[in-house]
Each structure stands twice: as structure tokens, then as C-alpha cells.
Amino acid sequence: MDLTSRTEHAGHTGRSCRPGPARDGRPLAALAGLLADGTRASVCLVLLDGRAWTAGELARAVGVTAATVSSHLDKLVAGGLLAEVRQGRHRYVRLAGPDAAQLIEDLSVHAGPPPRPRASLRSASAGAAMARARTCYDHLAGALGVAVTDALLERGLLQQSTGFAVTDTGVAWFADLGMDLSERSGRRPMARSCLDWTERRPHLAGRAGAALCTHALGSGWCERVGSRRALRVTATGREALAELLGMDVGATLSHTAGTA
Amino acid sequence: MDLTSRTEHAGHTGRSCRPGPARDGRPLAALAGLLADGTRASVCLVLLDGRAWTAGELARAVGVTAATVSSHLDKLVAGGLLAEVRQGRHRYVRLAGPDAAQLIEDLSVHAGPPPRPRASLRSASAGAAMARARTCYDHLAGALGVAVTDALLERGLLQQSTGFAVTDTGVAWFADLGMDLSERSGRRPMARSCLDWTERRPHLAGRAGAALCTHALGSGWCERVGSRRALRVTATGREALAELLGMDVGATLSHTAGTA
């Protein structure tokens, strides 16, 4: 209530009140509050695979009642983090968009488990050890994502400054594979950097990352394993990655993380 | 009941029901929880000015008791978002670092007031209308920050791909002003893009942004107005910006936003 009066004050004059308008923190708090619950946070992390899940699936995945997850979904949808599609007696939800996915990713990184010292940062992307392949919302992640990104950088198809930028030759490379990166979709950048939890290294996201992931799945380079985010690189995928990017994808790709 | 039994099942075995370990959302929730309170969020937004505030100042700024703010500071410090320095009977707190500032900025943008249609995006950076100058953690923001960024881009000192990158000539330009950008401080990028609330346009942050802001304040280009984030461009600053960047900084800089 003290809070209320203060806000009325500052709220009406916009942001330009005298010495201490103290920009209202409630919108921020409302957004943060959506993720401030362990169950809701888990739901969002599960949805980072970029696909739509039904309410029941999510309930089982995070270990709560359908009733509980239902109310959580209400909040997440109302808060704009999730989008829903009702189909018959099913309620499908997915992340509202790349923005929401990015937000959750960012927070996850900051909240990350106490910065555990990594064994060998380099060896993780060194070919044989690249077991962990998966998707992150709509692009490739895990060791596979990092390795592909490294390969793109090495071949001059991608450039790293602050984030990533697709070079001219890179655009041509994508075009050769039937991916037109020029068409802008909303405000989404062509390339952007995404830091994931397991690798702690940036990998390619943005329109280019999404296109590459779609292509990888569509042309049989990778296939989903189980019902989650895990991927497996197929034989044709190994060939394609070797030919197109000079990557040496070991045979260890059969075991993937995140499933059993 | 089928559902029920399955849920008990999942509940007791932790969250590791077969197909999905369903990464634990609690770390994320804990971090989000820090900002999920209106008062704590307000405190963090106030601290975005990059300076250290005492507990009492913050209490007055956000309109709560000293006792209340004290407990909030405990949590924010424990959560790693704030750093504190005890000096005599004062407790100074500031944001823990650029990471924390960036996190709060990002969330603020997402939580931003319903995407209000901007009047004229371009005119806002057009010289005479650049009244709103301020700092954002440790770099220039507001219309001034955007205008300076635009000028840097126009002169080829900065390049925009996904984010920002300082060009070679840009590094030399900074060096001429006595700023050595080569020294890496931690993992902070040389240049990065920061999107602030008021302009809704990216401006220069990162090491280069911080160096420029420090230089602007140190060499008298700008001076703080009041006790908050607002800045005023001085006469010498106008000259310098005109000479070095060809900027036409109107005389309207005397009125600034955020103070009176």
C-alpha cells in the first residue's frame, strides 16, 4: 500500500518524476514471479525443446498433479511466456517464441549450477566425445551444436565478434542447402549466440541456427531420440557433416544424453 | 487414478521418471525469486545506475522501512546479485557486476510496459530532442547513448552485425582518447548491445561502453545531475562530441530526465 501510493505518484508522470521516482519494479517482479516457482521453472525448461506438450505430459514430466500444472499453465500463458493451442480434449502449450526461449536460457545460465570447473573444455568438442547432441528450443545445442558452430567459424562461414555474424560466403553456403536466410522474420537476428548449460560455450542460434536445425532434422542428418530434446546423428548426417564442414563425428553419437 | 498412481510414482522417485530427467527448475526459480518481489525489483532497478547506495537511501527511494530493505539486501547479496561494502555504520550495496546488470536489464526489457507505440523513433535521436541522457549501470544510455552509438556506427568506428563490434579504426579512436580496450577484464566482451527501456533501441555497452562513459565523466563531457542516473552534457562535452564524432548536441541538454 505504501508501494501503491508511491507508484501512483510515479506512474502518472511516466518515468520523469523528481529525485526518487524509483521506477516501478512490479512489472519486472511479475515476470520474474512466473519463473520463481520450481514447478513452473521446470515446465519452462522442459519446453525449451521447442515443441508443444500437453498439460498431462508436463504434469508427469515434472511430477505434479494435472490440477497443479493446469493452474501453472494459466499463469504462464497469461504472462506471455507460453502460447497454447487447444485441440479436442488436449491443451498443447509451447514457449511463446524465441524471445521467451532466450529469456529462459539467459536466466538458466545465470542460475546455473555453481560454476563447476569443467574437465577439459576443448576435448568436449573434439569429435569422439560429442555424445551430447540435442536441441535448444529451435536450434542445435550440446556438444553437437558447439562443434557445428566451431566448424562454421573455422571455415569462415560464420564470424565471431560480440555475437555471431553470418559471412557472405556463409549466406551462400546456407543457400546452397536450400536455406534462405535473407527473409527476416520479425525482429529476430540472422545469427545470435546462445550459451547453453552443459557446454558453457556459445553456439549458433537465431534464424541461421533454427534453419540449420530444421534442415538437419528434415534431411535426415539427425533424428529425435525418445520424446525429449536428445538427438542422434545418423549415418547420412555423419557423411554430410564431414563433407560440408569437414567434421569428424565419432560413432559415439548413439548414446545421447537426457534419455534412457 | 491411473494418473494418480503414475504421479506418486514420479513423485517418489524424484523427477527421474524414465524418458525425462526434466532438469531441475529450482536453481532458476531461486534466481527468479530474487526479482519476483516488487520491492527487491525496485531496488535493483535503482542500482542500475551502477553506483553504491546505502541501505537507508534505498529504503527511502523505494518507500519501505529500513528493516524491510535490510532483509531484502540480505537475500540479494546471498543470491549473488548484489555486492556489499560495510563502512562504519553504513552498508553500501551495488550490483555485483556487469552480468547482474545485464540480467536485470534483459528482464526489464521483456517485462517492459506493454510495447507502447513510439512516436517517432528516428526523431528521438535527432539532436535537439536528445534531452534524456543518463547512465545505465556503467555506460551511456538514453537518447545520448543511442546518439553516440549512432555516430560511432556512422563513422565506421563501430560495426553492427548481431551485436556490436569495435572496428580497428575504432580501437585506434578509443586509444587516441587514452582508452585501451585491449585489456580484457574477465569474460566481458569489448562491445555489446544494450537495449534500454526508454529508447527501445540498442546502444553501446560492454568494455567500450564503460570506458567511454568513464571518459565522458572524467574529462568533463558530462556531469551527473542530482543523485540519480541523469546526466547533462557540458559545453566542453558538446564541443568534444561535435569535433570527435560530428554530433550536433542541442542546447536542450540542460533539462534531463529523472531528476528535477
Added chain:
DNA sequence: CCCTCACTTCGACGGCCGCCGAAACGTCCG
């Protein structure tokens, strides 16, 4: 040495929120 002041601790109040089981609602299917 005492008074002031900034801050912290304590206790208590109140409210909000996540959780569940049970029951209701719709849809799909046989």
C-alpha cells in the same frame, strides 16, 4: 562519556500461493 544515527534482529501479523483430492466438464471412441 553519552547521545545520535544507521542498521539489524526479533516477533507477530497478514496475505498470498502452491499443492492436492474430489468432482464437474467436454471430447473422443466404441
Added chain:
DNA sequence: CGGACGTTTCGGCGGCCGTCGAAGTGAGGG
């Protein structure tokens, strides 16, 4: 049409948390 199933609503329980005033702690200053 009736039964199964996914989802939602409802009621109620329990716990956590933000808030304050009052008392306590400790540093500064006269």
C-alpha cells in the same frame, strides 16, 4: 448412448514470505 480420458474448477490445507514496530547493536561525534 455410455464409458474412458484429458482437463478444469473448487475447496481447503499448509507453508512461506513481506511487512512493520520495537528493541538491540555498534560506530561516530560532540
